[in-house]
Amino acid sequence: MNKKTFTFLLTIILIITFNSHSWSWGFWAHKRINHQAVFSLPPDMLGFYKNHIDYLTKHATAPDTRRYIIPDEAPRHFINPERFKIPIDSIPEHWQAAVDLFSNDSLQEYGIVPWYINEMEFRLTSAFKAKDVDKILKLSADIGHYIADAHVPLHCTSNYNGQQTNQEGIHAFWESRIPELFGNDYNFFIGRAIYIKNPLKTAWNIVKESYNAKDSVLTFEKRLSDNYPSDKKFSIETKGKKTVKVYSIEYSKAYSEMLGGMIERRMCSAILMVSSYWYTAWVNAGQPNLSSIENKEPSIELMNQLKQEEQDSKSGKSPNKGHVD
Ligand SMILES: [Zn+2]
Numbered sequence: 001m002n003k004k005t006f007t008f009l010l011t012i013i014l015i016i017t018f019n020s021h022s023w024s025w026g027f028w029a030h031k032r033i034n035h036q037a038v039f040s041l042p043p044d045m046l047g048f049y050k051n052h053i054d055y056l057t058k059h060a061t062a063p064d065t066r067r068y069i070i071p072d073e074a075p076r077h078f079i080n081p082e083r084f085k086i087p088i089d090s091i092p093e094h095w096q097a098a099v100d101l102f103s104n105d106s107l108q109e110y111g112i113v114p115w116y117i118n119e120m121e122f123r124l125t126s127a128f129k130a131k132d133v134d135k136i137l138k139l140s141a142d143i144g145h146y147i148a149d150a151h152v153p154l155h156c157t158s159n160y161n162g163q164q165t166n167q168e169g170i171h172a173f174w175e176s177r178i179p180e181l182f183g184n185d186y187n188f189f190i191g192r193a194i195y196i197k198n199p200l201k202t203a204w205n206i207v208k209e210s211y212n213a214k215d216s217v218l219t220f221e222k223r224l225s226d227n228y229p230s231d232k233k234f235s236i237e238t239k240g241k242k243t244v245k246v247y248s249i250e251y252s253k254a255y256s257e258m259l260g261g262m263i264e265r266r267m268c269s270a271i272l273m274v275s276s277y278w279y280t281a282w283v284n285a286g287q288p289n290l291s292s293i294e295n296k297e298p299s300i301e302l303m304n305q306l307k308q309e310e311q312d313s314k315s316g317k318s319p320n321k322g323h324v325d
């Protein structure tokens with residue numbers, strides 16, 4: 001193969017790799033966040049959650065699977081505050097006020113993650129009241145996913161993949177490549193879950209922190225890229241049978257160091273918040289005794305539904321909209 005053909009093939013691979021935009025922390029990080037959140041729960045909840053830790057870990061990425069089969073799913077994972085064309089602090093905190101000002105259609109386009117976290121919290125509280133194992137598990141795994149997504153600065157800006165600043169690929173670089181390379185060295189001792197007085201306001205605060213961090217995320221990478229030998233920025237790795245072009249380990253390390261622990265901090269905050277939203281829902285449900293349902297497995301129906309979603313997402317089949325609750 002001559003050099004030209006090689007470069008051409010690399011470009012193709014690069015396009016394929018970078019276009020498969022995952023929209024959320026990589027699988028590794030989502031699973032780790034839900035898994036780790038269990039250990040910050042108080043003793044009264046720990047037994048139930050520990051018994052179901054495999055479910056919560058495995059299905060941490062289920063909402064991403066649904067993006068391929070449910071048209072309404074995508075906006076639940078992000079918000080683009082710039083699209084509202086008013087300062088982020090002026091965006092109405094409450095859903096109805098925001099709908100009145102911008103219309104439901106626009107909100108679905110701009111992204112709805114803070115409101116959806118609040119909605120999930122409300123449903124999780126009801127599930128605890130009913131001691132409904134299926135719903136507690138499904139909603140706990142799902143809300144963990146959305147809370148984690150809201151912690152990613154590139155989920156809270158319209159320049160979500162650096163496409164406006166010639167930095168395509170930065171999304172997966174920040175949320176997948178770096179945590180997958182260095183996440184095992186992160187310190188996840190984050191203390192106990194806290195009671196969240198106002199779940200909606202807290203969801204907005206998470207989004208605002210992410211939004212405030214987006215400029216560092218983008219400008220640091222730009223600065224690094226401008227000053228980095230271009231032949232050392234990427235490397236070739238084999239993933240299974242595929243050969244892919246990835247940001248090199250050295251480049252990833254340099255970027256991660258420039259960010260000064262930001263990714264580790266956002267991941268830790270995500271873990272603490274996931275645990276705290278679970279805990280808050282349980283408190284608001286009246287602290288039901290979970291020992292009677294501690295050993296109950298999720299139903300065959302739920303497991304079949306999740307399996308079906310995975311199959312449908314692969315085949316691109318589109319089931320009816322009311323599929324997710
Ligand atoms: Zn997501």
Ligand SMILES: [Zn+2]
Pocket residue numbers: 022023024025152155171175
């Ligand atoms: Zn993402």
